[in-house]
Amino acid sequence: MALRFKNLEIYQKAKDFAKMCREKVKMWNKEKGLANQIIRASNSVVLNIAEGSACESNAEFTRFLTMSLRSVYEILAGFDLAESLGVVKNGSVRQIEQKAEVLIKQIQSFKNVLKNKNEK
Numbered sequence: 001m002a003l004r005f006k007n008l009e010i011y012q013k014a015k016d017f018a019k020m021c022r023e024k025v026k027m028w029n030k031e032k033g034l035a036n037q038i039i040r041a042s043n044s045v046v047l048n049i050a051e052g053s054a055c056e057s058n059a060e061f062t063r064f065l066t067m068s069l070r071s072v073y074e075i076l077a078g079f080d081l082a083e084s085l086g087v088v089k090n091g092s093v094r095q096i097e098q099k100a101e102v103l104i105k106q107i108q109s110f111k112n113v114l115k116n117k118n119e120k
Contacts, residue, residue, distance in 0.1 A: 005053035010106050014049055014068065017103050018042035021075055024092060031087045038078040044071040045103075058114040065111045072100050072107070 005011045021042040025035035045068045052064025079096050082088045
């Protein structure tokens with residue numbers, strides 16, 4: 001059985017992003033709840049790409065990619081909140097934001113490819 005998602009570049013990038021997020025929050029002793037939420041959201045990015053890859057239509061796969069995108073924004077909001085609470089410094093947040101911007105563009109581009117295939 002071929003696992004389509006393992007061959008997707010966005011899946012690999014999402015896994016790398018999830019690992020990075022996990023690494024950033026693992027020492028947040030004062031904000032364990034927020035750290036856990038960021039971890040869950042980062043897992044959601046990866047898992048929705050994998051789940052969507054099994055869909056029978058490109059339109060349905062696109063829905064799952066949209067959920068992945070929303071989770072990326074949830075992660076960004078989590079880090080922004082952590083910064084305002086003094087849990088994390090700006091330099092660390094900026095690194096997450098930069099990686100997230102790249103991932104968002106890649107997921108959005110892949111959604112557009114699927115949408116264009118759907119229209120043909």
